[in-house]
Amino acid sequence: MGYKVVVVGATGNVGREMLNILAERQFPVDEITALASRKSLGTEVSFGDTTLKTKDLDVFDFTGWDIALFAVGSDATKIYAPKAAAAGCVVIDNSSLYRYDPDVPLVVPEVNPEAVEGYAKKNIIANPNCSTAQMVVALKPLHDRATIKRVVVSTYQSVSGSGKDAIDELWNQTKGVYVPGQEVEPKVYTKQIAFNVIPHIDVFLEDGSTKEEWKMVAETKKIVDPAIKVTATCVRVPVFVGHSEAVNIEFEEFLDEDEARDILREAPGIMVIDKRENGGYVTPIECVGDFATFISRIRQDSTIENGLNLWCVSDNLRKGAALNAVQIAETLGARMLKKG
Incomplete structure (x- = not known):
């Protein structure tokens, strides 16, 4: 037997990707429905070879459904996730609303799969921020071996993390650079994103960091180890899909780069492409559509012990949003919601 699954926000980038990945990974679905806001009512979305027409989230009854994958913003999640949870449907939420709630597990299945067992407190499981998810997959096996003290990370985040309007803005601004009179003023971002980088993601906090940077700190501590110190600089770059990160790690114990490479090669969810030659590394355009988190440029930092x-x-x-949510559903099914 399979599960009755709801995808909330099915017309957005992440919602559509959730449907794709559920089909690709042959998640055991007995019945599936796609929900969207009233303005998108009736929009068609694909689930494998099947076409689904979206239904109205506002009037949907979650009673009798097993799992709801939420891919809407925090405002809508705040209204509808508690309704789904109260109806007995387990919510896997991609927004930031519940990530820091001590009664809601924050899960990356390659890192802390056992945490899903805490779902019953609120019938909700949180999906981490996209930039955190890929980083902790790499950190956890190294932490298990040599204990991480501190992480310094700089991110290079694609515009798809901001949604469809941001993708359109990059596309239109890029065209506008080459066509006089067709320049496009920034609306999604504070400055032009085409041929530019913007060191500002989410709102600024009192200490000068942005909320995106704070998320990476708080979520890494919750998922991996509260003792790890993290400092981040998050940057938006003119890439359509694919986040990149330069990560500097300080350990309690010495860890040789060759051993680290071997550890990462054996770790779940990771693909190591690390040759010290032209092109012997992975760039964001090469990771699009892939399930893996790719690791390259592994090397000692001689400036610290x-x-x-x-x-x-x-x-x-995918890993930053839809894939991780589906993997949580798979873990939940294997550990807690076994059927048949």
């Missing part, structure tokens, strides 16, 4: 540097790339719509 026990340090490594690495380059981390992943499809943010």
Whole structure:
């Protein structure tokens, strides 16, 4: 037997990707429905070879449904996730609303699969921020071996992390650079994103960091180890899909780069492409559509006693959002919701 699954926000980038991945991974679905806001009512979305027409989220009854994958913003999640949870449907939420709630598990299945067992407190499981998800997949096996003290990360995040309007803005601004009179003023971003980089993701906090940077700190501590110190600089770059990160790691114990490479090669969810030659590394355009988190440029940091540097790339719509949510559903099914 399979599960009755709801995808909330099915017309957005992440919602559509959730449907794709559920089909690709042959998640055991007995029945599936796609929900969207009233303005998108009736929009058709694909689930494998099947076409689904979206239904109205506002009037949907979650009673009798097993799992709801939420791919809407925090405002809508705040209204509808508690309704689904109260109806007995387990919510896997991609927004930031519940990530820091101590009664809601924050899960990356390759890192802390056992945490799903805490879902019963609120019938909700949180999906981490896209930039955090790929980084902790790389950090956890190294932490298990040599204990991480501190992480310094700089991110290079694609515009798809901001949604469809951001993708359109990059596309139109890029065309506008080459066509006089067709320049496009920034609306999604504070400055032009085409042929530019913007060191500003989410709102600024009192200490000068942005909320995106704070998320990476708080979520890494919750998922991996509260003792790890993290400092982040998050940057939006003119790439359509795929987040990249330059990660510097300081350990309690010495970890040789060759051993680190071997550890990562054996770790779940990771693909190591690390040759010291032209093109011997992965760039974001090469990771699009792939399930893996790619690691390259593994090397010692000679400026500290026990340090490594690495380059981390992943499809943010997949591992950073939709894939991780589906993996949570798979873990939940295997551990807690066994049927048949």
